[in-house]
Amino acid sequence: MSARPATTAAGWRRASGWLLLAGLLAFACADLAVTRTAPGAELLRVARGFLAPVWLGDDGLAAAELGRALANTLAFAFQGVAFGAAGGFLLALFWHRRAVRAAAASVRAVHELFWGLLLMQVAGLSPLTGVLAIALPYAGIFAKVFGEMLEEADPAPAASLPRQRRRLSTLFYARLPLIAADARAYTAYRLECALRASAILGFIGLPTLGFHLETAFREGLYAQGAGLLYVLFALILSQRLWLRARLVPVYLLAALLWAPPLGQGDWATLARFVTQDLVPAPLARDQGWAALGDWAWMLWREQVGPGLWHTLVLGMAALLLTAVLALLLFPLRSPLFGNRATRLLGHGLLVVLRTTPEFFLAFFLLIILGPSMLPGILALALHTGAIIAHLTGRFSEGLRLRADSARGVNRYAYEVLPRLSPSFLALLLYRWEIIMRETAVLGILGIHTLGFYIDSSVAEFRFDRTLVLILATVCLNLAVDAFSRWLRARLRLAGEGRRLGSKKDSP
Amino acid sequence: MSEALFRFHGARLGHGDATVFAALDLSVRRGETVALLGASGSGKSTLLAALREQRQALCAWCPQEQALVPMLSVFHNIYMGGLHRHGTWHNLRTLLRPAAADRAEVGALAAELGLADKLFTSVDRLSGGQAQRTALGRALYTRRPVLLGDEPVSNLDEHQGLALMQRALATHDTAVVAMHDRALALACFQRVLGLRHGELVLDAPAAALTLADLDELYRP
Numbered sequence: 001m002s003a004r005p006a007t008t009a010a011g012w013r014r015a016s017g018w019l020l021l022a023g024l025l026a027f028a029c030a031d032l033a034v035t036r037t038a039p040g041a042e043l044l045r046v047a048r049g050f051l052a053p054v055w056l057g058d059d060g061l062a063a064a065e066l067g068r069a070l071a072n073t074l075a076f077a078f079q080g081v082a083f084g085a086a087g088g089f090l091l092a093l094f095w096h097r098r099a100v101r102a103a104a105a106s107v108r109a110v111h112e113l114f115w116g117l118l119l120m121q122v123a124g125l126s127p128l129t130g131v132l133a134i135a136l137p138y139a140g141i142f143a144k145v146f147g148e149m150l151e152e153a154d155p156a157p158a159a160s161l162p163r164q165r166r167r168l169s170t171l172f173y174a175r176l177p178l179i180a181a182d183a184r185a186y187t188a189y190r191l192e193c194a195l196r197a198s199a200i201l202g203f204i205g206l207p208t209l210g211f212h213l214e215t216a217f218r219e220g221l222y223a224q225g226a227g228l229l230y231v232l233f234a235l236i237l238s239q240r241l242w243l244r245a246r247l248v249p250v251y252l253l254a255a256l257l258w259a260p261p262l263g264q265g266d267w268a269t270l271a272r273f274v275t276q277d278l279v280p281a282p283l284a285r286d287q288g289w290a291a292l293g294d295w296a297w298m299l300w301r302e303q304v305g306p307g308l309w310h311t312l313v314l315g316m317a318a319l320l321l322t323a324v325l326a327l328l329l330f331p332l333r334s335p336l337f338g339n340r341a342t343r344l345l346g347h348g349l350l351v352v353l354r355t356t357p358e359f360f361l362a363f364f365l366l367i368i369l370g371p372s373m374l375p376g377i378l379a380l381a382l383h384t385g386a387i388i389a390h391l392t393g394r395f396s397e398g399l400r401l402r403a404d405s406a407r408g409v410n411r412y413a414y415e416v417l418p419r420l421s422p423s424f425l426a427l428l429l430y431r432w433e434i435i436m437r438e439t440a441v442l443g444i445l446g447i448h449t450l451g452f453y454i455d456s457s458v459a460e461f462r463f464d465r466t467l468v469l470i471l472a473t474v475c476l477n478l479a480v481d482a483f484s485r486w487l488r489a490r491l492r493l494a495g496e497g498r499r500l501g502s503k504k505d506s507p
Numbered sequence: 508m509s510e511a512l513f514r515f516h517g518a519r520l521g522h523g524d525a526t527v528f529a530a531l532d533l534s535v536r537r538g539e540t541v542a543l544l545g546a547s548g549s550g551k552s553t554l555l556a557a558l559r560e561q562r563q564a565l566c567a568w569c570p571q572e573q574a575l576v577p578m579l580s581v582f583h584n585i586y587m588g589g590l591h592r593h594g595t596w597h598n599l600r601t602l603l604r605p606a607a608a609d610r611a612e613v614g615a616l617a618a619e620l621g622l623a624d625k626l627f628t629s630v631d632r633l634s635g636g637q638a639q640r641t642a643l644g645r646a647l648y649t650r651r652p653v654l655l656g657d658e659p660v661s662n663l664d665e666h667q668g669l670a671l672m673q674r675a676l677a678t679h680d681t682a683v684v685a686m687h688d689r690a691l692a693l694a695c696f697q698r699v700l701g702l703r704h705g706e707l708v709l710d711a712p713a714a715a716l717t718l719a720d721l722d723e724l725y726r727p
Contacts, residue, residue: 007629008578402574403559404566410590410598418578 012421015491016323019428023320026313030377035370043368049222053230060224061212070231073208075255076127076201077194080134082252083261084194085187087135088142093171095147104147108140109477111441112197113359114451114470116204117458121277122270123263130206131261134194145186146179153178188243192236196357199232203359203444213360217367229360236355277463284464299465303457304472307443307450311476314373314449315432315439318380322435323428325385326392327417333393336401336416337408346393353386362442376442376449380435388427395423426493429484436480440473450476512537512565512653512681513558520550520557527553528705535683540676542692542713543685545702546725551685554702555655558683567649567679571657573642577631581622581641584630585613588648613648619674620644621667636662640671647675654679658686669694689721 036042054060061069094100116133123129158174202210209228216225276284282291331337332346353361358379365375396416405415443451450473457465511534520528527550535541535558543551552571559566567588575584582605590598601609617626620640630638639662646654654675660668668688672695676682686692692699693713701709701724709724 006627006632007580008631009580009629012578400574402568402570402572403556404563404568405574406587406590409595413599413602414579414583414587414590415576418576421578 009418009421011491012425015425015487019323020320022316023323026316026320029313030317030373032374032377033370033372034374035372036368039369045220046222046364046368049224050226052223053227054223055227055231060227065212066228066231069202069207069209069212069228070235071258072127072130072206073195073198073202073210073232073235074251075259076130076134076206076208077191077198078251078255079127079131079259079261080138080198081187081191081194083131083135084138085142085190087139088144089146091139091143092146092150095143095150100143101147104140104143105478105481106140106474108137108144109437109474109481110137110470111437111451111473112137113200113204113441113444114454114473116201116206117454118463118466118470119263120204121458121463122265122273124265125205125207126263127259128261128263130198130201130208130259133201133206134197138190138194142187142190146183149179149182150175184245188239191243192239195232195236195239200357200359203363210360214363217363229356233352233355237351273463277461278467280464280468281462299468303453303465304450304469306448307440307453307469308472308476310373310447311436311439311443311449311473314376314442314447315380315436315480317373318377318384318435318439319428319432321377321381322384322388322431325381326388326424326428329385329389330393330396330420331412331416333390334396334416336396336399336411350386350390350393353382354390356383358383358438359441359445362445362447366445366447371446373447376439376445376447379442380438384431384435388424388431391427392420392424396420422491422493425491426488429488429493432484433477433481437473437477440476510537511535512539513561513683515557518557520553522553526705531707533700533707533710535681538680539698540681540696541683541698541700542696543683543700543702544687544689544692544709544721544724545685549702550705551702552657555657555683555685559655562653565651566653566655567646567651569643569646569654569656569659571685573638575630575638575642575645578629580627580629581617581633581637581644582610582613582626584641585616585644585648588645589650592650613644616644616648620671639663643671643675647678650678652680654682654684656682656684659684660691661687689718692721693718 056063056066060066088104091100091104112133115136116129119129119132123132153175157178158170161170161174164170198208199210199213202208202212203214205211209232213225213228216222216228280292280295282288282295329346329350333343333350335343338346361383362376362379365378369375399416399419401411401415405411440450440454443449443453444455446452450469454466454469454473457463457469513533513535515531515533517530517532518528519526520531531554543554545551555570559568576587583602586601586605586609593601597606600606605613614623614626617623620643622637622640622644625633625637630641633641639659643656643659646656646659656675659675660671663671665688669691672684672691676695682696684696693716696713699709699711699713699716699721700707701721703724709720711720
């Protein structure tokens with residue numbers, strides 16, 4: 001093979017080939033066992049629950065209980081997005097500084113659930129924990145998105161102002177108006193993500209929908225659990241109807257009144273947590289540097305190393321299956337294939353898979369299939385694959401094929417796939433970091449990725465280990481992000497990723 | 508007289524609500540080679556699309572916006588003309604690794620078009636003229652009896668244009684080709700149609716026409 005492929009498609013094919021190889025290796029290393037003895041029977045029971053959901057009454061929750069969970073879910077999400085957007089906006093004003101970009105990247109590399117686990121130690125199971133667990137990583141995400149929007153906005157209006165030194169006036173008159181519409185749309189999209197995140201925080205004990213959902217499914221009350229999931233669906237899918245700009249202050253005020261963001265601990269608790277609990281045990285006990293070395297080596301050998309390896313294996317396998325699923329599913333919603341009925345079906349399927357958080361999917365699949373990497377891989381691939389299929393399918397609406405173009409498989413392989421490849425690859429690489437981030441967190445469900453060791457260390461009150469393990473997830477996410485960015489630049493996909501990715505599809 | 512292959516009788520042609528031809532009367536017989544002349548916007552592309560609609564299965568199509576797949580090679584873009592002749596598995600396999608027989612066949616055609624050294628270069632790295640020859644190559648590789656072309660050689664120099672037009676006409680028994688090059692029309696085709704604002708204003712054997720007659724079509 002020559003150094004530079006002579007066709008543009010061959011360059012993409014080569015990169016895809018390497019990703020395929022990595023994915024196949026990951027599948028070879030992954031533990032794919034179905035450990036439940038009769039998965040079919042369990043699937044049937046879960047399916048029956050989903051077909052006949054229960055909300056209230058004897059088999060469901062008390063109305064007040066359901067109402068409280070719903071209100072908490074909304075309150076945490078609203079406050080999380082509000083504080084996150086405010087913090088992110090302030091950071092975005094200094095986006096040209098390297099330190100700000102690094103800080104934003106680090107806070108968003110830690111998953112909401114990990115933030116929740118840490119904050120819980122200081123502020124307890126309080127609204128403050130729920131709000132900050134969303135607001136902190138979201139501030140990092142908002143900083144990046146707003147910062148890039150400001151960078152890419154047309155500089156002409158600001159440059160044409162008369163020379164003056166009022167930078168704040170320039171900002172408000174000549175720069176913010178240019179990004180206002182995009183920023184508002186993005187914030188609305190983030191609220192949808194925050195509703196999911198808020199529900200998931202229930203899995204670590206916060207009183208949101210996820211808390212009751214987990215309890216219901218663990219006790220085999222599938223009909224009740226399904227009802228709770230449908231409530232979350234309704235909340236997210238109806239967002240367009242109730243989220244009005246004029247009502248946002250009302251919602252926010254209600255959220256603050258319902259769940260004032262206050263914690264249970266005090267400053268002394270925080271000080272003790274930071275200066276004692278988070279300090280490596282050998283140092284806190286003055287056992288000297290040699291003991292620290294032993295501690296670090298033990299932690300690497302027993303937890304960080306295996307956790308990283310499992311996270312990488314699961315993540316790469318999920319990336320491959322995501323790509324395969326997205327390629328199979330996107331024709332279902334593309335006007336270039338099928339008929340009205342198949343497209344309607346495709347839309348429906350993709351909406352359900354996109355709306356269900358991958359964490360919930362993994363939880364359901366764990367119940368059906370039993371613990372192994374298989375539920376995690378399937379859950380990540382179904383959710384992310386549906387997102388990429390949706391965006392790729394939407395992009396295919398813009399393709400203009402000639403009148404005599406082939407149909408069916410020939411059309412797919414010769415006309416559509418080559419043209420969509422750059423956007424598809426950009427989306428996939430863009431989503432890679434998010435897959436890794438979610439892979440780590442699936443450990444909380446019992447799959448042996450980094451999150452498993454993080455969750456165990458919290459249960460053992462060994463927060464020094466928690467900190468090291470969370471830093472390991474940060475490093476992994478930053479490394480994958482950097483590699484993906486390098487690959488996108490090398491394949492000249494940078495523009496594609498930005499156009500399709502960042503607005504509607506950030507971490 | 509052989510049968511009429513295409514026939515319009517008082518036909519209204521247009522795009523959606525916009526009418527291009529109010530009432531077109533035209534027939535084209537099997538074996539005829541027809542040059543379609545007229546200023547831009549006179550309805551040439553509309554007429555070609557309508558012809559194709561009538562006999563889709565017989566027509567090799569060479570549209571004006573070449574609509575090649577830019578990231579695929581010259582080989583694959585030409586091969587796409589023959590997708591209907593091969594099984595799906597063969598086509599998928601060809602996308603990854605073409606068979607020797609296809610390579611030779613398409614390679615020979617590309618050589619005739621002066622594209623031998625670009626066979627495995629992707630179209631987004633070609634010049635306008637090379638891309639146009641690739642598009643013509645696809646139409647030739649379609650191997651159907653009727654050629655419908657919309658300015659298929661407009662980006663080529665005179666000599667190359669003439670040679671490739673003759674080559675294309677030699678392998679099709681019927682052809683309707685839109686163009687601006689009046690000399691080429693008189694040199695290669697039996698019949699010339701002249702269009703003006705959606706009306707057929709000239710329909711005569713090429714042998715009975717001079718370049719001056721054709722200039723009339725382009726007068727404002």
